[in-house]
Each structure stands twice: as structure tokens, then as C-alpha cells.
Amino acid sequence: MTDINAYEATPEAEFGDFVALLKPRVxxxxxxxxxxxxxxxxxxxxxxxxxxxxxxxxxxxxxxGALNMWYDRDIDAIMNRTQTRPIPSGRVDGGAALGLGLVLSVISVMMLGLVANWFAAAFLAFTIFFYAVVYTVWLKRWTPQNIVIGGAAGAFPPMIGWACATGGISIESVLMFALVFFWTPPHFWALALFMKEDYHKAGVPMLTVTHGRQVARRHIFAYTLVLAPFALWLGLTSVGGPLYMAVAVVLNAAFIRGGWQILRRAEETAIADGYAVEKRVFKLSLYYLFLHFLALLVQSWIGGW
Amino acid sequence: MALRTEHEIHGRRKSRNVGLGVVLIGFVALVFALTVVKVQQGGLLEAYDHQPRVSMTPIVEPVAPVQEVQQ
Incomplete structure (x- = not known):
């Protein structure tokens, strides 16, 4: 008989694990x-x-983000990329993540209402609901268009920022929304082409798997075409100016060209060169969004039209 | 074998406690600074401070002056 007992490993998280729940990169x-x-x-x-x-x-x-990680803890445990997240790796208890997500949601919405205005706060509440419920719970596991509609959640922040200052919505903020919204699909599908993740194993429908990689290539090109007019239109509003227009013209031409190259490639060619073009366009998409918003910032600083 | 009083778990627990402490102190400082800014901005500073608020008191129609009848 032995007196040695092995206790169930209690999750003993450190502070950084709770920070990781908030998805700092997003x-x-x-x-x-x-x-x-x-x-x-x-x-x-x-x-x-x-x-x-x-x-x-x-x-x-x-x-x-914390609510998303709580709900997706089952599929996060299956996929290689997400296995090291705080919940699937056992460092944070699922219930703790849910609690943190709910409490921080309430605090952030109430504080934004007190700091700025209640319209912006309601907008933030809607965004949290949209990402945590509409995207995570409803769309993500149901349709390969998940990231298209889910991309709206990532596109709301500039509108909320605008609402904090003005207390409302206007064409400029709607166009900033459109810029991020239509940018999201080509950005993620370019990633999906070369990241070949085990989404299907986890039961998440991805366009590259459900409709094939050639369809995904067509979609990427189509979205770069849809995106360009909105990016240029934003330049014609009160927040635009010559600098923004110059940046937008160059970046959209480059992005459409990248989309076209992705469309024209056969899967065999892509495998042969290790998805060089797809990786380049993905990298370009990161610069695309960053430089558009940076151009808006600088343009506003130096004065627009 | 010497017993180690400081287990790795204690380190993680400590980081959690210190982190939460810093966040809470930061939050208090933030609310205080926000209060200072909001008060300085003035704006909608109107509260129930034992003074009649003209914006809330009912509008009183001025009564027509009674004409004195001269005899």
C-alpha cells in the first residue's frame, strides 16, 4: 500500500495566460x-x-477573444496551431475564460459609455456579440463564408472609434468598415491556401476544403476587385486627400495584380515553388491594410482635400 | 532531499496576483485621471445640488399686471 496520491493537475495559470486569452495580436x-x-x-x-x-x-x-477561446476550446484542442492556447493546453480553466470574457465585456462597454458616449458603447456591445455569438457560435462551423461575415467584427473598430468622437455614423466610417470588411476574405484565403490547416478535421468548413482550392483562388481575385472601389471612394470623402489617394492607387493595383496571379496559378505550380506567390500576396495584404490606415492618419494630420 | 518551499506553481500564482494588482491600481488611476479631465471639460455639469435647476422648473406664464382703476 502506498500513501502517494496523484492529484488531478489543477490549472495554475500565470498572468500571461489570461493576457493570451485576449488575443493580443488581433x-x-x-x-x-x-x-x-x-x-x-x-x-x-x-x-x-x-x-x-x-x-x-x-x-x-x-x-x-476570450469568449471565442472558451467556445472553441474543443476544436482548438484538435488543430495544431491552436493546441498551445491557454485552455486546450490546460493552463486556464474553461469556466475562468468564460468569466473573464463576460466580465471584461461588461466593463469595457460600461467604461466606453462613460468615457465617450453611449452610442459608441452600444456599438462595442454589438461588435462583441457579433464576434462571440454570430461568428463563433453560429457561422464558423456552419458555412465556408464564415470569415466573410465574421470579418465584419474586425471591421467595426474604426467605426466605433469614429462614433467615440462624433457620436454617430457617416459615410467615412462606413467606408472604413468596407475597407477592412472586403480586405478580410482575400487576406484569410491567401493564408488558407498555403497554411493547409486541419480545419476539416476539427469540423470547421473552409472554402479551400469545401469548394476546392481553385474556387478559393477565384474568390480571392473577386474580392480584390470589389475592395478597390471602396478604398478609392474613401479617398474622395472628407478624410481623404492626395497622399491617401496615391497610396490607395498603388496598393490596390498591387493587390489586384496579386489576386490575378493567384487566380492564374495551377495548384501544381504552387506546390512546386512552395506557394511563393500566395505567401507574397498574404504579406502584401498585411501591408495593404496597415498602409491604408497609416495614410489616413498622416493625411488627417497634414490636412486633406 | 531538501523540501523546496518555493514550487514553480507558486511563481505562476505570484505572477497572477501581481498582475491583477497592477491592473487594479492602473484602473483606479485611470478613473481618477478621467474624472479630472471630465471635470475640467465642464460641459454637462448639472446635478441635484440643492439649487433649483432652471431647465427643470415649470415654465411660469407671466401674470398680466392688474390695472389700477382710477377713481
Missing amino acids: MSLVVFTAFVGLFVAPVDVHPFIAFCSVLFIALGGGAS
Whole structure:
């Protein structure tokens, strides 16, 4: 008989594990686009109010990330890329992630309402709901168009930033939404072409698997075509200007060219050169979004049309 | 074998406690700074502060002055 007992390993998370639940890398996109949306708005905002607004928008985005990780803990455990996340790796208890997500959602929405205005706060609440419920619970496992509609969640932050300053919606903020919204599908499908993840094993329908890689290539090209007019239209509004227009023309031409190259490639050619073009276009898509918003920021600083 | 009082688990627990402490102190500082900014901005500073608020008191129609009848 032995007196040695092996206890169930209790999850003993460190602080960084809870930070990881908030998806810091996604948060960086939220912070940047929300800040630009707020900065280019025609209403002056006190710098500290602006700082707090962006902070609580980011916190709301983080909260929806935690809710996403709580709901997706079953499929995260199956896919290689997500196995090291805090919940599937056993460092954070699922219930703790749910609690953190819910509490941070309430705090971020209430604080944004107090800091900026209640329209922006309601908008943030809707965004959290959209990402955590509409995308994660409903669309993600149901349709290969999941990332198209789910991309709306990532496209709302500049609109929320704009709403923090102005208290409403206008054509400029809707076009900033469209810029991120139509950018998301080519960005993710280019990634899906060369990342060959085990989504299907986890039961998540991805266009590359459900409809084939050639269809995904066609979709990428189509979305680069749809995206360009919205990017240029934004340049014609009050937030645009010569600098933004120049940047937008160059980047959209490059993105459409990349989409065209992806479309014209056969799968065999892509395998042969290790998906060089797909990887290049994916990298370009990162610069595409960053430089568009940076151009808006600089344009607003130096003055527009 | 010497018993180690400081287990790796304690380190992780400590990081959680310190992290939460920093976040809470930061939040308090943030709310305080926000209060200062909001008060400085003035704006909608109107509260129930034992003064009649003209914007809430009912509108009183001015009464027509009674004409004195001269005899």
C-alpha cells in the first residue's frame, strides 16, 4: 500500500495566460484601426479621452477573444496551431475564460459609455456579440463564408472609434468598415491556401476544403476587385486627400495584380515553388491594410482635400 | 532531499496576483485621471445640488399686471 496520491493537475495559470486569452495580436489591429477612426473624425477629442476610448475598445475586442477561446476550446484542442492556447493546453480553466470574457465585456462597454458616449458603447456591445455569438457560435462551423461575415467584427473598430468622437455614423466610417470588411476574405484565403490547416478535421468548413482550392483562388481575385472601389471612394470623402489617394492607387493595383496571379496559378505550380506567390500576396495584404490606415492618419494630420 | 518551499506553481500564482494588482491600481488611476479631465471639460455639469435647476422648473406664464382703476 502506498500513501502517494496523484492529484488531478489543477490549472495554475500565470498572468500571461489570461493576457493570451485576449488575443493580443488581433488586439493590435483593433487598437490601430480604432485609433485612426477616432483621430480622423472631424471632432476634436481630449487626448486622454481618446486614449481611454481606444483602450476600452481594445478591451472589448479582447473580451470577445476570450469568449471565442472558451467556445472553441474543443476544436482548438484538435488543430495544431491552436493546441498551445491557454485552455486546450490546460493552463486556464474553461469556466475562468468564460468569466473573464463576460466580465471584461461588461466593463469595457460600461467604461466606453462613460468615457465617450453611449452610442459608441452600444456599438462595442454589438461588435462583441457579433464576434462571440454570430461568428463563433453560429457561422464558423456552419458555412465556408464564415470569415466573410465574421470579418465584419474586425471591421467595426474604426467605426466605433469614429462614433467615440462624433457620436454617430457617416459615410467615412462606413467606408472604413468596407475597407477592412472586403480586405478580410482575400487576406484569410491567401493564408488558407498555403497554411493547409486541419480545419476539416476539427469540423470547421473552409472554402479551400469545401469548394476546392481553385474556387478559393477565384474568390480571392473577386474580392480584390470589389475592395478597390471602396478604398478609392474613401479617398474622395472628407478624410481623404492626395497622399491617401496615391497610396490607395498603388496598393490596390498591387493587390489586384496579386489576386490575378493567384487566380492564374495551377495548384501544381504552387506546390512546386512552395506557394511563393500566395505567401507574397498574404504579406502584401498585411501591408495593404496597415498602409491604408497609416495614410489616413498622416493625411488627417497634414490636412486633406 | 531538501523540501523546496518555493514550487514553480507558486511563481505562476505570484505572477497572477501581481498582475491583477497592477491592473487594479492602473484602473483606479485611470478613473481618477478621467474624472479630472471630465471635470475640467465642464460641459454637462448639472446635478441635484440643492439649487433649483432652471431647465427643470415649470415654465411660469407671466401674470398680466392688474390695472389700477382710477377713481
